[in-house]
Amino acid sequence: MDAVSLARRPCALTLDLDDTLWPVWPAIERAEAVLHDWLKAHAPATAAAFDTAALRAVREAVGREHPEQAHDLSWLRQTSIARALTHSGEDPALAEPAFALFMDHRQRVDLFPEVVEALARLSAAFPVLALTNGNADLGRIGLGDHFVGTLGARSFGVGKPHAAFFHAACAQLGCAPDEVLHIGDDWALDIEGAHAAGLHSAWVCRTPGAQRPAGAQARPWRVVADLAALADALDGLPR
Ligand SMILES: [Mg+2]
Missing domain, CATH: 3.40.50.1000 (HAD superfamily/HAD-like)
Known part of the structure; x- marks a missing residue:
């Protein structure tokens, strides 16, 4: 070269x-698994309707709908969690603590x-x-x-x-x-x-x-x- x-x-x-x-992906996948476990305890309808793959699909859909937010992966992630909560009839405000937990685990890199x-x-x-x-x-x-x-x-x-x-x-x-x-x-x-x-x-x-x-x-x-x-x-x- x-x-x-x-x-x-x-x-x-x-x-x-x-x-x-x-x-990065092992850390993201672990964080997504922890997030899903948290949803099972705090937003069970959301957890039942959205497994980690489905949550990731929501995250990707939000990204496609909001190209102007492509620079802000945190916004995309938290917004996608809120959308899944709303879709399942649960409190979208839970997206804030859910995202905080995701972020905490996303930092646990090898x-x-x-x-x-x-x-x-x-x-x-x-x-x-x-x-x-x-x-x-x-x-x-x-x-x-x-x-x-x-x-x-x-x-x-x-x-x-x-x-x-x-x-x-x-x-x-x-x-x-x-x-x-x-x-x-x-x-x-x-x-x-x-x-x-x-x-x-x-x-x-x-x-x-x-x-x-x-x-x-x-x-x-x-x-x-x-x-x-x-x-x-x-x-x-x-x-
Ligand atoms: Mg890189």
């Missing part, structure tokens, strides 16, 4: 969270094995800003000390791959886009998004042998199997 050169150390790093630092040590190396050498379309909470996950902050699509109003989101991250870091290295797992959101916004990128590709998609425009600086390999590559750059 071609790679653009990164002649000097970047001014700062922006780092994706979900599926870069932890696999980090990829190298992440704690690699993040310590990266954050000792660079300012690291989390750049996420999701609703992970680094403080609750216990990684907050490694980051200078989080820029989330929910608060900003649009997320990756929009260039404005990347540019806001650079402004927050006080760096020009071409001085920033964005790191993430998602080709379209992270790598093409960073490329279009003028940032360098590193693709964290944990699937051996994965290829960039046909027609891909971006050329990441590095394709790495994990964050330890990325920290090694950054160590090799001239100061």
Whole structure:
């Protein structure tokens, strides 16, 4: 794979969270199961009418009906719970505590094995800003000390791959886009998004042998199997 050169150390790093630092779907699935158990106790008609797959279908339907809320996964999730409650004749206000419980469990992620040590190396050498379309909470996950902050699509109003989101991250870091290295797992959101916004990128590709998609425009600086390999590559750059 071609790679653009990164002649000097970047001014700062922006780092994706979900599926870069932890696999997100196991945590979401566990949170959905806990949510369903809670509904059995507090909203039994809803729990009976909507299993976890049906609740997810409602969540996806709400997303299709509200593309203007695509940046706010929390709104989509809580609104979908309220809709299921209303459909079942139960109190839609229960969506608030139900969502709080979901969020608590959504933060219970299993980090990829190298992440704690690699993040310590990266954050000792660079300012690291989390750049996420999701609703992970680094403080609750216990990684907050490694980051200078989080820029989330929910608060900003649009997320990756929009260039404005990347540019806001650079402004927050006080760096020009071409001085920033964005790191993430998602080709379209992270790598093409960073490329279009003028940032360098590193693709964290944990699937051996994965290829960039046909027609891909971006050329990441590095394709790495994990964050330890990325920290090694950054160590090799001239100061
Ligand atoms: Mg990701």
